[in-house]
Amino acid sequence: MTLTDLPYSELVDYRAEIAPPADFDAFWEETLAQARARDAEPELTLVRDTFLTTVDVFDVRFPGWNGEPVAAWLVLPVGADEPLPVIVKFLGYSGGRGLPTEHLLPPSAGYAHLVVDSRGQGHTTPDHGEGSGTQWVEGFMTRGIEDPHHHYYRRLMTDCVRAVDAVERLPQIDPSRIILAGSSQGGGLTLAVAGLAPDKIAAALPDVPFLCHYRRGTDISSEGPYLEIVKYLRSHSRQMVERTFATLNYFDGVHFASRAGAPALFSVGIMDPICPPSTVYTAYHHYAGPREMTVWEFGDHGGGYSSAHVVQLSWLYKQGLAPAPR
Numbered sequence: 001m002t003l004t005d006l007p008y009s010e011l012v013d014y015r016a017e018i019a020p021p022a023d024f025d026a027f028w029e030e031t032l033a034q035a036r037a038r039d040a041e042p043e044l045t046l047v048r049d050t051f052l053t054t055v056d057v058f059d060v061r062f063p064g065w066n067g068e069p070v071a072a073w074l075v076l077p078v079g080a081d082e083p084l085p086v087i088v089k090f091l092g093y094s095g096g097r098g099l100p101t102e103h104l105l106p107p108s109a110g111y112a113h114l115v116v117d118s119r120g121q122g123h124t125t126p127d128h129g130e131g132s133g134t135q136w137v138e139g140f141m142t143r144g145i146e147d148p149h150h151h152y153y154r155r156l157m158t159d160c161v162r163a164v165d166a167v168e169r170l171p172q173i174d175p176s177r178i179i180l181a182g183s184s185q186g187g188g189l190t191l192a193v194a195g196l197a198p199d200k201i202a203a204a205l206p207d208v209p210f211l212c213h214y215r216r217g218t219d220i221s222s223e224g225p226y227l228e229i230v231k232y233l234r235s236h237s238r239q240m241v242e243r244t245f246a247t248l249n250y251f252d253g254v255h256f257a258s259r260a261g262a263p264a265l266f267s268v269g270i271m272d273p274i275c276p277p278s279t280v281y282t283a284y285h286h287y288a289g290p291r292e293m294t295v296w297e298f299g300d301h302g303g304g305y306s307s308a309h310v311v312q313l314s315w316l317y318k319q320g321l322a323p324a325p326r
Helices: 024-036 152-167 185-196 214-220 226-234 239-251 253-257 277-286 306-318
Strands: 043-047 055-063 069-077 084-090 112-116 173-183 203-207 264-269 291-296
Touching (some): 084 152, 185 203, 214 239, 226 239, 264 306, 277 291
Parallel strands (some): 084 112
């Protein structure tokens, strides 16, 4: 693995200026208002056959896009007697919520942990949204690409905002200490929710975030989902280029970052071939709240791998968001 983008000395100050659509805020206000009009109480079912003795696991359903049920795991440390800070985790591309045994680190550190399924990508939350069948290449990037109202990420990002709406109503949760976290696609979704629900968020952990500066990501990435856009545009007329990026501009993490206010700890892998580091730095420099960057100089798309967890937990402690000592 070698450098996949600009040298680090040039990346530090890299800041592309990308204008949002004129109706960006109105688009998202309407989208979230429609989703919240189909409100319902989240449903919890205790899972008894996990063989785990230090955590309680709940299977959760909450209303997402169009009121459709979205699956999540709520994992709580056993014996907590006070409301807990909660880490709401959004997942990487093409991954579902998996098994509860995959999500034990935050509750081991004393946090409540809500793991949100990604519609259509996992096995528990199907994607039935309008435009879900419009797909020119394998994957999710071009679903409904002709119109932002039909695009896949309108539905998924709405689900993620509704996850925060739901977590405020779950047991043993301190709604003043909601922390967003995710890597790659999950990092991009973290930025989306931080920008769309800024008053609800205490901190954000966008780890090697995807879905930022789509045009540059499509131009220079050598691996990963941005290549789905390349394949789509390769087989369509030149007139579709402007239309495609006009749609994607409604879902760019750069615009969400500029509307966020919670403290954020970003990370970047300088040798990342999937989410080029210049796209991460663009979102970072547009982030409106307090921000820090963890740089993995020789990191690929895995960033700091397991070392990243230690850095994130330490940072949350410094933000005053660690659970009470037991």
